[in-house]
Every structure is written in C-alpha cells, then in structure tokens.
Amino acid sequence: MKSIATFAWAFLLVLSGCHRQPAPIVARPRRIVSVTITGDVLLQALVDSSRVLAVSALADDSGIHEAAGLFPGKPRVGADLERIVSLRPDLVLLGSFHDPAFVDGIRRSGIPSEILDNPNSLAKIRDFLHHASARLGEPIRGDSLVRWMDSVLDATRTRASRCSDHPRVLYWSEGYTAGDSTTIGDLLDLVGARNAASALGIHGSQPISVEDVLKLSPSWLLRSGWEAGGKTKPLPQALLDLPAVRAGRVAVVPGKILLSTSHHVAYAADSLVRLLHASCR
Numbered sequence: 001m002k003s004i005a006t007f008a009w010a011f012l013l014v015l016s017g018c019h020r021q022p023a024p025i026v027a028r029p030r031r032i033v034s035v036t037i038t039g040d041v042l043l044q045a046l047v048d049s050s051r052v053l054a055v056s057a058l059a060d061d062s063g064i065h066e067a068a069g070l071f072p073g074k075p076r077v078g079a080d081l082e083r084i085v086s087l088r089p090d091l092v093l094l095g096s097f098h099d100p101a102f103v104d105g106i107r108r109s110g111i112p113s114e115i116l117d118n119p120n121s122l123a124k125i126r127d128f129l130h131h132a133s134a135r136l137g138e139p140i141r142g143d144s145l146v147r148w149m150d151s152v153l154d155a156t157r158t159r160a161s162r163c164s165d166h167p168r169v170l171y172w173s174e175g176y177t178a179g180d181s182t183t184i185g186d187l188l189d190l191v192g193a194r195n196a197a198s199a200l201g202i203h204g205s206q207p208i209s210v211e212d213v214l215k216l217s218p219s220w221l222l223r224s225g226w227e228a229g230g231k232t233k234p235l236p237q238a239l240l241d242l243p244a245v246r247a248g249r250v251a252v253v254p255g256k257i258l259l260s261t262s263h264h265v266a267y268a269a270d271s272l273v274r275l276l277h278a279s280c281r
Contacts, residue, residue, distance in 0.1 A: 028137030029091035029112070033084055035077060037065050038116050039093030041262045042129075044070045045137040045145055053087050064226055066264045069118040072261060081105045091136075098243045119261050120204070122153070122186040129263060145263050152266035153190060156273045160192035163280035169251070170208075171217035174233055177208040184222070184258065185267060187271050191273040193220070220244055228254030251275040 026206045032047065033054045034040050040055045044067050055071050057078040062068035079102045084092060092106055092113040106113045114135050121127045126146055129181050133142020169188050178184035178203030179195065188195045196218040197208065221244055223232060232252065239245060253275070257268040 008140050012120045018038040030091075031087070031089045032091045032093065033077060033087055033138070035079055035084070035098070036092040036093055036095040036116055038095070040070060041264065042093070042116075042132050042136065045263065046133050046136050049074070053089050054084075062186045063231075064256050065163050066260055066262065081109070085111065117261070120182055122183060122190070125183065125261060125263070125265055126150075126262065127241065149263040149266045153269055155188055156266075159280075160190065160273050160277060163192060163277040165192075165277065165280065167193050167219045167249075167276055168194040168216075168275065169220040169222050170194045170213060170216060171222040172208070172213065172235075172239075173224050175207050175209075176205055177202060178205050179203050183261075187258075187265070187269050187272055188222075190269055191276055191278055193272075200251040210236050213239060214242065217242060218244055220249045222253055222258075222272075223250060223252045224255035224258050225252050 030051045031053050032043060032051055034043055034052075035056050037056055037058055039057050043052050043055065049071055052071055052074055054075040054077045058065055059070060059076050060068055073103045075087075079098055083104060084106065089111060092111055094106065094113050094115045096102055096115055096118050098115075103113070103115065114132070116132065117124070117128050119128045126149070129146050129149070130139070130142055133139050133145065136142075171184050171188075177197045179197040179200070181203050182205060185195050186199070196216045197206075199216060200208070200212060200275075202208070219241075221235075221242070225232060235245065244250065251272065253268055253271045257264050257271065260268065
C-alpha cells in the first residue's frame with residue numbers, strides 16, 4: 001500500500017505540474033540526489049556525505065565510474081521518478097542524456113534540478129566546475145578543485161615541454177575520432193602531441209573510416225580503456241598492419257578519465273604524457 005500511495009502522490013504531482021510555480025533554487029541544498037556519474041563525482045569532491053540522499057545506479061561500476069564505491073550505504077538510484085520523489089530531495093542532479101520525459105517529470109514534481117553540462121574542452125570543464133560548485137553551495141571548494149586540476153595540468157605541460165618529440169596521435173574508438181574542439185584534442189595539445197584528426201579538418205567527435213586512418217598513418221593510436229559493452233574492442237584487421245600498431249605504439253587510457261567531464265580529466269593528461277613520452281625524463 002505504501003508503494004501505491006507514493007506512486008499516486010508522484011503521479012498527482014506530475015499531473016499538476018503545469019499549475020505549479022517553478023521550483024525554487026535552494027542556495028545550499030541539503031538533500032541531494034544524483035542520477036549521473038559526473039554528479040556522483042562532484043558530490044564526493046564538494047559535499048559532505050550528510051547532504052547526499054542517493055547516488056547513481058552506476059556508482060559501484062569500477063569499469064566506467066570515476067570514483068566507484070563512493071558513499072557506501074547510500075541508496076543507488078536510476079531514472080526512477082517515483083523513487084526520487086519519495087526521497088523528497090531539494091536538488092536532483094541530472095544528465096543531458098536523460099530522457100526528456102523523465103526530466104520533465106522531475107521538473108513538474110516541483111523538485112529543483114540541475115542538468116549537468118557535457119563540456120567538450122578543458123576550459124569548459126573549468127567553467128563547469130565553477131558553476132556546479134556554486135549550484136551546490138560550495139563555490140570556495142569549487143575554486144580549490146579547479147586549482148588542483150590546473151596544478152596537475154601545469155605539471156603535465158611542464159614535463160611534456162622537456163620532450164623534443166611531438167608524435168602524431170589519432171584517437172580511435174569503434175570508428176570514431178576526436179578532432180578540434182574536443183577535450184581529447186586539448187589533452188593531446190597539452191602533452192605536446194599533434195592531433196592527426198586535425199589534418200582531415202575534423203571538428204568535434206566524428207566518424208572516421210579505416211581507409212582514412214591508413215592514409216594518415218599516425219605515429220600513435222590513442223584508445224579508451226572502455227567502449228560500448230564494457231571493454232575495448234579489437235581493432236579492425238586492416239588497422240593491425242599500421243606501423244604504429246605493429247610497433248606497439250597504442251596508448252590505452254581508462255575511459256573513465258579520458259572521457260571525463262570533471263576534474264578527473266587531469267588524471268588522463270598525466271597518463272597520456274607518461275605513455276607518449278615514456279623515454280623522456
């Protein structure tokens with residue numbers, strides 16, 4: 001009966017949403033639910049656990065989560081409107097990938113929410129961290145987090161500057177690459193590498209053919225340690241004949257940091273400089 005009553009309450013809230021005033025913004029939310037990995041990571045870095053009601057359903061998946069196992073004992077929730085409404089949070093952290101109907105349901109329920117951005121550059125990640133920390137009522141901690149990220153990136157840039165080699169690197173992930181205007185492009189530039197995808201005029205994340213990869217013949221392939229389905233897929237047979245692949249110049253960085261939209265992207269920069277400039281001290 002309790003479950004039915006909770007569902008009925010949530011359903012009535014959704015139905016009456018068009019008559020409700022916009023949810024008020026709580027200056028320092030104290031009952032927060034996250035249904036995204038990035039939201040989980042931000043909460044761990046910025047917020048005392050007493051203010052966290054629940055974290056995402058993926059919070060214990062070490063293959064893709066940047067900080068798996070965080071907030072032990074806290075409930076794990078997915079995009080479940082009834083469950084979230086029953087927790088009575090004063091802020092829900094959502095992702096831009098969530099079903100619009102689910103996002104609309106949260107908004108119509110009157111619960112304040114924040115759709116977390118998907119920044120595609122280091123500069124945008126920096127701005128995102130400032131905005132998100134302010135929304136969580138922790139701007140000072142956010143400033144500190146950005147300074148930490150920048151300190152790691154600066155150390156990485158300094159290490160790379162001592163290396164004379166500027167390898168041509170191509171990111172490959174199941175037929176997609178990353179050109180200009182991407183975080184991966186920024187990371188390659190930071191570590192003194194040349195983004196081979198830029199030679200094709202590629203902007204953003206775009207498909208790339210095996211034939212184009214063979215023509216480019218990059219000196220390194222960069223791959224994510226996680227792809228759809230949970231593990232790195234074998235390279236197409238044709239790419240096994242690339243000189244870079246035959247020479248073992250395939251840099252694999254865990255996807256949870258290489259594709260991070262949080263401060264953890266700094267770990268990807270550190271991994272990249274160590275892989276691409278292993279012989280340079």
